[in-house]
Amino acid sequence: MTNAVSDTEPALRADARRNRERILASARAAFAESGDVVQIDDVARHAGVGVGTVYRHFPTKQALLAELVRQTFRLFTGRAREALEADAEPFALIEGLLRRIGETAAGDAGVQYALASSDGQAWTEAQAEQDELIAVVAELIERARRAGTIRPDVEATDIGMLICGVVSAMGPRPGFDWRRHLDLVIDTLRAR
Numbered sequence: 532m533t534n535a536v537s538d539t540e541p542a543l544r545a546d547a548r549r550n551r552e553r554i555l556a557s558a559r560a561a562f563a564e565s566g567d568v569v570q571i572d573d574v575a576r577h578a579g580v581g582v583g584t585v586y587r588h589f590p591t592k593q594a595l596l597a598e599l600v601r602q603t604f605r606l607f608t609g610r611a612r613e614a615l616e617a618d619a620e621p622f623a624l625i626e627g628l629l630r631r632i633g634e635t636a637a638g639d640a641g642v643q644y645a646l647a648s649s650d651g652q653a654w655t656e657a658q659a660e661q662d663e664l665i666a667v668v669a670e671l672i673e674r675a676r677r678a679g680t681i682r683p684d685v686e687a688t689d690i691g692m693l694i695c696g697v698v699s700a701m702g703p704r705p706g707f708d709w710r711r712h713l714d715l716v717i718d719t720l721r722a723r
Contacts, residue, residue: 559641
């Protein structure tokens, strides 16, 4: 995951930035492992910082969850921009983006948690990042629509909902194959 400082975050000293990154990495791992029962104390202990340090960066557990969701959207937006800049068949770019997002989520239980388990407030607090991702995906869809390779009724928000569905198939559930689920999702997006 990228740990770039967003436009809304103040510039931090190097040691504070490192602490913040450790806190976020620890929170990602803790929430992925234990879900909403994670306490700030758990995150602080895992990050090797004091509880006060966590609270200076994230005044509530909800603020910490919201930042994890924002980071996930920023990561996926970066990948979507790379697809937008590539010179290839438009549907193939969308398919490649979906597969990269799937592989990223499969390899990071924290991303899975951010997409599948966070409550609505965390998503609301990450609205700007979500809107940016939707806008970039909409550009990719429009290219594929002009090429006639994507169903004409597909919207960018559909892609987000479908990815959340694929992510929900990840994890230790026997008989659930998220890659097969993703193949089926991609096939439903193709123009017939």
